[in-house]
Amino acid sequence: MNQLQQSALLDAASRFPIPAGSKFSYGTSGFRADASLLESTVFRVGILAALRSIQTRSVIGLMITASHNHISDNGVKLADPSGGMLTQSWEPFADTLANASDPHSLIQLLGDFIKKENIILEGAPAAEVLLGRDTRPSGETLLEAAKQGITSLMGTTASDMGIVTTPQLHWMVRAKNKGIEATELNYYNQMLTSFRCLLDYIPKGDSSKNVSDKLIVDGADGVGGEKLENVKTRLGYLTIDVRNCGDGVLNEGVGADYVQKEKMVPRNFGPADAGMRCASLDGDADRLVYFYVISNSNKIDLVDGDKILSLFALFLKEQLRVLNGPEDGKTNISYKASLGVVQTAYANGASTDYLKQMGLEVVMTPTGVKHLHEKAAEYDIGIYFEANGHGTVLFSDAFLSWLEITNQELSSTSKDSDQHKAALRLLAVSRLINQAVGDALSGLFLVEAILKHMGWSIHKWNELYQDLPSRQLKVKVVDRTAVITENAETKVVSPAGIQEAIDAETDKYPKGRCFIRPSGTEDVVRVYAEASNQEAADDLAKSVVRLVEQYLGFGRS
Ligand code: G16
Numbered sequence: 213m214n215q216l217q218q219s220a221l222l223d224a225a226s227r228f229p230i231p232a233g234s235k236f237s238y239g240t241s242g243f244r245a246d247a248s249l250l251e252s253t254v255f256r257v258g259i260l261a262a263l264r265s266i267q268t269r270s271v272i273g274l275m276i277t278a279s280h281n282h283i284s285d286n287g288v289k290l291a292d293p294s295g296g297m298l299t300q301s302w303e304p305f306a307d308t309l310a311n312a313s314d315p316h317s318l319i320q321l322l323g324d325f326i327k328k329e330n331i332i333l334e335g336a337p338a339a340e341v342l343l344g345r346d347t348r349p350s351g352e353t354l355l356e357a358a359k360q361g362i363t364s365l366m367g368t369t370a371s372d373m374g375i376v377t378t379p380q381l382h383w384m385v386r387a388k389n390k391g392i393e394a395t396e397l398n399y400y401n402q403m404l405t406s407f408r409c410l411l412d413y414i415p416k417g418d419s420s421k422n423v424s425d426k427l428i429v430d431g432a433d434g435v436g437g438e439k440l441e442n443v444k445t446r447l448g449y450l451t452i453d454v455r456n457c458g459d460g461v462l463n464e465g466v467g468a469d470y471v472q473k474e475k476m477v478p479r480n481f482g483p484a485d486a487g488m489r490c491a492s493l494d495g496d497a498d499r500l501v502y503f504y505v506i507s508n509s510n511k512i513d514l515v516d517g518d519k520i521l522s523l524f525a526l527f528l529k530e531q532l533r534v535l536n537g538p539e540d541g542k543t544n545i546s547y548k549a550s551l552g553v554v555q556t557a558y559a560n561g562a563s564t565d566y567l568k569q570m571g572l573e574v575v576m577t578p579t580g581v582k583h584l585h586e587k588a589a590e591y592d593i594g595i596y597f598e599a600n601g602h603g604t605v606l607f608s609d610a611f612l613s614w615l616e617i618t619n620q621e622l623s624s625t626s627k628d629s630d631q632h633k634a635a636l637r638l639l640a641v642s643r644l645i646n647q648a649v650g651d652a653l654s655g656l657f658l659v660e661a662i663l664k665h666m667g668w669s670i671h672k673w674n675e676l677y678q679d680l681p682s683r684q685l686k687v688k689v690v691d692r693t694a695v696i697t698e699n700a701e702t703k704v705v706s707p708a709g710i711q712e713a714i715d716a717e718t719d720k721y722p723k724g725r726c727f728i729r730p731s732g733t734e735d736v737v738r739v740y741a742e743a744s745n746q747e748a749a750d751d752l753a754k755s756v757v758r759l760v761e762q763y764l765g766f767g768r769s
Contacts, residue, residue, distance in 0.1 A: 213319070213322070213323055213326065213333060214333075214334075217333070217365070217366065218319055220364055221259070221315075221318075221319055221322070221364050221365065222315050222316070222319060224255070224360055224361070224364040225255070225315035225318050225319070225364075226315050227255075227360070228251055228252040228255040228256075228357060228360075228361075229252060230252045230310075230311070230312075230313055231248075231249045231252065234249050235311060236253050236307070236310040236311055237307050237310075237693075238303045238306040238307050238310070239731075239732030239733055240579060240580040240582075240731070240732025240733050241279070241287075241289055241297070241580065241581065241582075241732065241733060242257075242275075242287050242288050242289025242290070242298075243257065243287055243288050243289075243306075243310060244278050244281060244285055244286070244287035244733050244734070245285065245286075245287070246284055246285055246286075247278075247284060247285060247286035247348065247350030247354065248350075250286055250287070250288070250350075250354055250357075251353065251354065251357045252310075252357075253288065253310045254276065254288045254354045254357040254358045254361065255357040255358065255360055255361040256309045256310050256312075256318070256361060257274065257288045257290065257306065257309075257310070257358065257361065258274065258341070258357065258358040258359065258360065258361020258362040258364075258370075259309070259322065259361045259362070259364060259365055260290065260302070260305070260306055260309060260361075261273075261274045261290055261341040261358075261361070261362055261368075262339055262341060262361070262362045262363075262364075262365040262366065262368035263322075263325075263326070263329075263331060263365065264290065264292070264298070264302065265339035265340060265341055265368060266331055266332075266333065266336045266339045266365075266366065266368070267329060267331045268292075268293050269336075269337060269339075270293035270389045271293065271340045271341070271342060271385055271388045271389050271394075272290060272291065272292065272293065272339075272340075272341050272342070272385065273290065273291030273295070273341070273342045273343075273344070273381045273382060273384070273385035274288065274289075274290055274291075274341050274342070274343050274344075274358050274362070275288070275289050275290075275291065275343075275344045275345070275346075275378050275381045275382075275496075276288055276343075276344070276345035276346070276348075276351050276354045276355055276358065277289070277345065277346040277348070277351075277378055277495070277496040278346075278348065278495070278733075279346075279378065279494055279495050279496045279498060279499075279733070280463055280467065280468070280469035280494045280495055280499065280733075281463070281495075281733060281734060282463065282464075283348060283349075283461055283462040283463065283464070284350075286348050286350045286351065286354055287733075288354070288358065289378075291342075291381060291382045291385045291648070291649075292385075293385070293386075293389045294386060294389075294648065295382045295383060295385045295386025295387075295389075295647070295648025295649065296382070296582070296585055296648060296649060297581060297582040297585065297649070300582060305321075305325055308321060309321060309322070309325075333365075333366055336366060338368075338369060339366065339368040339369070340368065340369040340370075340371060341362045341368060341369070341370050341371070342371050342373050342381060342384055342385055342388065342394070343355060343358055343359065343362075343370055343371065343372045343373060343381075344373045344374070344375070344376040344378070344380070344381035344384075345374075345375055345376075346375065346377075346378070346434060346435045346495060346496040347375060347433075347434055347435050347438075347458065347462065347495075348462065348495075351375075355372065358370070359372075373394075373396075375435055375438075376396065376435065376439075377435050377436055377439055377496055377497035377498065377651070377652070377653065378496040378497065378498045378649070379497065379498050379646050379648065379649050379650065379651030379652070379653070379654070380396060380399055380439070380651075382646070382648035382649040382651075383399050383646055383648050383649075383651070384396075384399070385648065386647065386648040387399075400442070400443050400446075402643055402644075403643075403644055403653070403654050403657060404443065404446055404447070404657075405643070406640040406641070406643040406644035407447070407640075407644055407657040407658075407660075407661055408448065409636065409640040410637060410640045410641070410644065410658075410661035410662075410665065411448065411449070411661060411664060413633045413636055413637055413640075414664060414665045415665075417667070419666070419667025420664050420665065420667045421667075422667050422668075422669065423663055423664050423667060423668065423669065424488070424489055424669065425449050425450060425451055426451050426452075426453065426488065426489070427450060427451070427452050427453070427489050427490070427491060427656075427660065428452075428453045428455065428481070428485060428488055428489070428490045428491075429452055429453070429454045429455065429490070429491045429492070429493065429656070430455055430456050430466055430467065430468075430471065430478045430480075430481065430490065430491070430492040430493065431454055431455065431456045431457045431458070431466075431493055432456060432462065432463055432466050432467030432468065432470075432492065432493050432494050432495050432497075433456045433457070433458050433459065433460045433461060433462045433463070433464070433466055433467075433495075434458070434462050434463070434467065434493070434494070434495035434496060434497065435495070435496060435497055436493035436494075436495075436496070436497025436652055436653065437454045437455075437456060437457035437458060437493065438457060438458055439497065439653060440452060440454050440493075440653065440656075441454055441457060449664075450660055455478075455480045455481065456478065456479060456480055460479060460480075462495050463494070463495045464479075465478060465479045466478040466479050466480075466492075467492060467493065467494045467495060468492045468493055468494040468499040468500060468501045468600065468601045468652070469494055469499070469600065470492075471492040471501055471503055471512065471514065472492075472501050472514060472516055472517075472599070472600050472601060473684055475511060475512055475514055476510055476511060476512065477505050477510050477511070477512055478492060481505060482505070483505070483507070483508065485504075485505045486504070486505045486506065486507040486508075487504055487505070487507065487671075488504060488505070489502065489504065489663075489669070489670040490502065490503050490504060490505065490512075491503075491656055491659075493652040493653075493656075494601070494652070497651070497652040497653060498581075498602060498649065498650050498651060498652060499517075499600055499601035499602045499650070499652055500517075500520065500601045500652035500655045500656055500659075501514060501515065501516050501517065501520075501600070501601040502514075502515035502516075502519070502520070502659065502670060502673075503515060504670055504671070504674075513674060514679075515670060515673060515674050516560070516599050516600070516601060516679075517597040517598050517599045517600055517601040517602060517603055518555070518559050518560050518563035518597065518599050518679075519563070519673065519674065519676060520597055520601065520603065520655065520659060521553060521555070521563070521567075521595055521596075521597035521603060522563060522566055522567060522676050522677070523659065523662055523663075523673060523676070524595050524597075524605055524658065524662070525551075525553055525567060525570065525572055525595055526570070526676075527662045527665065527666070528551065528593055528595065528605070528638070528641065529551060529570065529572070531634045531637050531638050531641075532549055532551060532593070532634075532638070534630050534631060534633075534634035535618075535631055535634040535635055535638065536548070537631055545618065545631075547611070547614050547618075549592035549593060549611050550573075550591045550592045550593070551572065551573075551591060551592065551593045551594075551595075552572070552573045552574075552575060552587075552588065552590070552591035552593075552594050552595070553567055553572050553573070553574050553575070553594075553595045553596070553597075554574075554575050554576075554577060554584045554587045554588045554594065554595070554596035554597075555567075555574060555575075555576055555577075555584075555596070555597065555598075555599075556576060556577060556578065556579050556583075556584065556598050556599070556700065556701070557576065557579075557700055557701050557702050557727050557729075557740065558579065558598060558599040558600065558684075558740055559576075559598075559599055560599060560679045560680055560682060560742065561680050561723070561725060561742055562677045562678060562679050562680050563599075563677065563679070565677070566676060566677040575587050576700040576702075577700055578697075578700050578701045578729075579598065579701060579729065579732070580732065581596075581598070581602055581603075581649060581650055584596035584597075584598065584603065585604075585606070585649070588604075588605075588606045589606050589608075591606070591608065592607070592608045592610070592611035593605065593606070593607055593608075593611065594606040594608075596650075597650075601650075601652070601655075602650040603650045603655070604645055604646050604647070604649065604650045604651060604654075604655065605641065605642075605645045605658075606647060607638075607641075607642040607647065612639075612642060615635060615638060615639055615642075616639070618635055619632070619635040619636060619639060622635055641658065644657060644658055644661070645658050680723060680742045680743070680744070680749075681742070681743060681744070681745055681746040681748070681749040682740065682741065682742045682743075682749050683740075683741050683746075683749045683750045683752075683753040684738065684739065684740050684741075684753070685738075685739045685753045685754070685757050686731070686734070686736035686737065686738050686739070687736060687737045687738075687739060687757050687760045687761060687764075688735070688736055688766070689736075689737050689760060689761070689764035689765060689766070690764060690765040690766070691764070692730035692731065692735060692736060692737050692764075693730060694706065694707060694764055695707070695728060695729065695730045695737055695764065697727075697728075697729050697730075701727060701729045702727050703727075704727075704728060707763050707764065709763070710728075710759060710760075710763045713759050713763075714726055714727070714728065714756055714759060717752065717755050717756060717759065718741075718752060720752075721743040721744070721748045721749075721751075721752050722743065722744040722748070723742065723743055723744040724741070724742070724743045724744075724748070724752055725741070725742040725743075726739070726740065726741040726742070726752055726753070726756050727739075727740055728740075728756060728760055737760050737764065739753050739756050739757055739760060740753070741753035741756060
């Protein structure tokens, strides 16, 4: 950095002092905290985004959101050139930068990092960061802080994409770096064209008529509901009734996190909806779960991320089988695409058993899309989902290129054959489902297309396997970072002794399984328990909560 750049940065940084007594960390999905504490962090992440853009000579994304968290929280995360999460190798520096207490040490740290990463500032081509935010009231001020961070370094361009879903911003970053027009309209066009294509190739027959044309969606009073309203007139057969579209408090008694954890009907749903196919998005529309209201109750039957994954896996496996052609070898196709699924410890044990019975390779990673995405990218078709509804399907470039060529060949040699239709469906899925990150909207359209293809009601889908009863609780402790885990978060290595205590408790319950981990988005330790019946799962979770309090001490709420 030359003198001029240093003094410009110094000047900007002095306007964003770190709040006294705060410690920030780049958690499961970027920085999250009470919004009033975040301006300095967002400013610094702006600088980081500009540096990443200069280094990669590509467009980077910066999203202001705290997703499923309370409305008073906010957060910031970066999208790398591929549209995926910021490379994990930059996370430690993001932590250091966010916590550098005075502007001079900030400049020093930046200088050292620029040298270490070999980032050439002089003569660097124009860099650009795309900015997005969700509907939180604090978003506007924080976006301003981000812009100042971005432009303070070499006058990098900050392009404001407005209020968008998190996956839309990730999609735009990916699109722009591939030379595709990065507009919201283009995002919808690509998604809906592929959706209609999947509908066009539904086998003729009566079964698809069994599928209700009505879907009710809980928009979590966030950005996703509004966006769905924009497209719902373009869906052909499907009528979507969008509720919780921004009139109530974001994520409060609504949204995918509430529905999945509490298993209760969200606000504005009731007895009249019993049995109907319903879906719920989270605050920034990167999570999706389905459910139906149980008659005469305020409870729901949940169709979670694991079941979405299973539905996708079933459909894609079948398309690959048909594409490969009959076993006799006459029309057998040469490319054997690898298909793998990725889950976390939160995946219901019954779902993992089901996927393995289907003959699929199941890999486990720690919580966080960044981990699942990386693993899924190792397959030709990698499907990843967290039970909370976060996930997508990734297609490898090699497989897609081959598929394009094969599709052309099939369209001249055996147009409209089963093989040709399977190729077309796979191509449509790859264009429909967001390749950058988990996306509730594109996930929803894929679920809808597959249910219609199979002729399945939500009830039939839910019967794929029966979930083991489970309970998830959160515990406020003195310092959640004292919990250190290994083996994809299934084993605690610190504090000493707690894992043995958890194991002893779990052994008391038939089919018992339990783990704890520190949340990376909230100041809590999460406890997950599974057992042969609901009462046992509840009891196991509660006893482990007591162990956590005993070993880690009560925290203030
Ligand atoms: C984020 C991550 C998810 C993760 C969730 C909860 O979701 O993107 O991968 O499952 O946080 O993480 P934790 O248990 O560490 O709090 P979202 O929807 O909040 O962005």
